[in-house]
Amino acid sequence: MNIEVRGLTKAFGPITAVTDLSFEVEAGSVTGFLGPNGAGKSTTMRMMLGLVAPASGTATFGGDRYADLPHPSATVGAVLDSAGFHPAHTARDHLRVYARMGGYGTARVNQVADLTGVSAFAGRTTRILSTGMRQRLSLATALLGDPQVLLLDEPSNGLDPEGIAWLRYFLRELAADGRTILISSHVLGKIEHMADHVVVIRDGRLVTTGPVTGLYGSATVLVRCAQADRFAAELMESGVQVERPRPDLLRIHGLSTAQVATAAASHGVTLREITREQPTLEQVFLHLTGGSR
Numbered sequence: 001m002n003i004e005v006r007g008l009t010k011a012f013g014p015i016t017a018v019t020d021l022s023f024e025v026e027a028g029s030v031t032g033f034l035g036p037n038g039a040g041k042s043t044t045m046r047m048m049l050g051l052v053a054p055a056s057g058t059a060t061f062g063g064d065r066y067a068d069l070p071h072p073s074a075t076v077g078a079v080l081d082s083a084g085f086h087p088a089h090t091a092r093d094h095l096r097v098y099a100r101m102g103g104y105g106t107a108r109v110n111q112v113a114d115l116t117g118v119s120a121f122a123g124r125t126t127r128i129l130s131t132g133m134r135q136r137l138s139l140a141t142a143l144l145g146d147p148q149v150l151l152l153d154e155p156s157n158g159l160d161p162e163g164i165a166w167l168r169y170f171l172r173e174l175a176a177d178g179r180t181i182l183i184s185s186h187v188l189g190k191i192e193h194m195a196d197h198v199v200v201i202r203d204g205r206l207v208t209t210g211p212v213t214g215l216y217g218s219a220t221v222l223v224r225c226a227q228a229d230r231f232a233a234e235l236m237e238s239g240v241q242v243e244r245p246r247p248d249l250l251r252i253h254g255l256s257t258a259q260v261a262t263a264a265a266s267h268g269v270t271l272r273e274i275t276r277e278q279p280t281l282e283q284v285f286l287h288l289t290g291g292s293r
């Protein structure tokens, strides 16, 4: 079931949170929803779920708005924040309450508790749960209806490295099963290995969307060679962009290492070193979103 967001716009008084935002999320993949703090990720997810009314625009799940879905909790599961637990309830009580509201049985409560690791602390009151445990409990709650779509707002917050690795594996399995997963984060590194696609926003507007690998598009090749002057001139003559960070060093844009090596051989240039320079996704992200705040 695909998600389609079309022209979503929302202002809170003088604060414009989201402006004419459109993107799609495909079934069978994990899509990262990225943007710095305050970019409008939570507001967008809330609008998608009908919790915040957009000034204009729509969000649909398989063609239907959330409010028009015949059985919303069995179609879309959401983890928006890990507040909203009754402090005196145990984790299991919490799941039971939500299971009753959605019309799901005890067997499903036990299943989601096992799937998410909640079983290990099911008897503890929610008041004393750690942040990571709350995240797992929220995820378990979202999964009660075995939904086709999952919307997760910063689900890795508070998870330790083991928890993040678990979440990555867990979400990838769900996606491999044909589900549609949108997961927000302000830290690219957290979802770099979870997501196949990304939607990047800044100041409530779309910056870019596409496969994660597309973000790496700006790789360059760094070469150290004796005849740098001549090699640079010959490359530039054939329209290649070349920088010269040091006299013996060239940074070449738009060619693979193999293409650079072939060009060097054909011009009789001896390469002393050749390296593919790839920006980390974090650098790409900071560049796309205008730097850290």
Ligand SMILES: Nc1ncnc2c1ncn2[C@@H]1O[C@H](COP(=O)(O)OP(=O)(O)OP(=O)(O)O)[C@@H](O)[C@H]1O
Pocket (backbone or CB within 6 Å): 012, 015, 016, 017, 035, 036, 037, 038, 039, 040, 041, 042, 043, 044, 185, 186
């Ligand atoms: N209920 C509200 N009333 C007023 N302003 C709001 C409200 N909710 C969000 N905003 C503002 O809208 C903008 C977008 O906030 P939002 O929480 O959607 O961003 P975010 O990308 O989820 O940020 P973060 O990564 O920090 O969670 C911010 O400027 C925020 O202050």
